[in-house]
Amino acid sequence: MSGVGILSAIIIGIFAGWIAEKIMKRNHGLFTNLLVGLVGALIGSFIANLINFPFSGFIGSLLVSTIGAVLLLALLGLIRRK
Structure with missing residues (x-):
């Protein structure tokens, strides 16, 4: 997460995990959302x-983190099915 501090990274992680949770239609808690994010x-x-996708600041980091979190949940879903 480029251009954000540790507190912002935690907040972005929670939001990204929550958004990914909603996109993937899952139900997790706050701590799991933070880890996923x-x-x-x-x-x-x-x-x-x-x-070479340039991103910085809160919005760019949130977008990139959310995409990564959705990919993570999708990969975990594929692994759990097997």
Whole structure:
């Protein structure tokens, strides 16, 4: 998460996890949303850097983190089905 502090990263992680939870029609708690959002931020920023997608600030970090969190939940859903 480029250009944000630790408190902003936590808030973005919670929001990104919550948004991903709603998109994927899941039901998690606050702590799980935070974990999903923060791991999603790592995944999303890795992918964004691979494709040279510039992002910074709150909105850019939220977008990239949400995309990463949705991908994480989708991958976990595929693994659980097997």
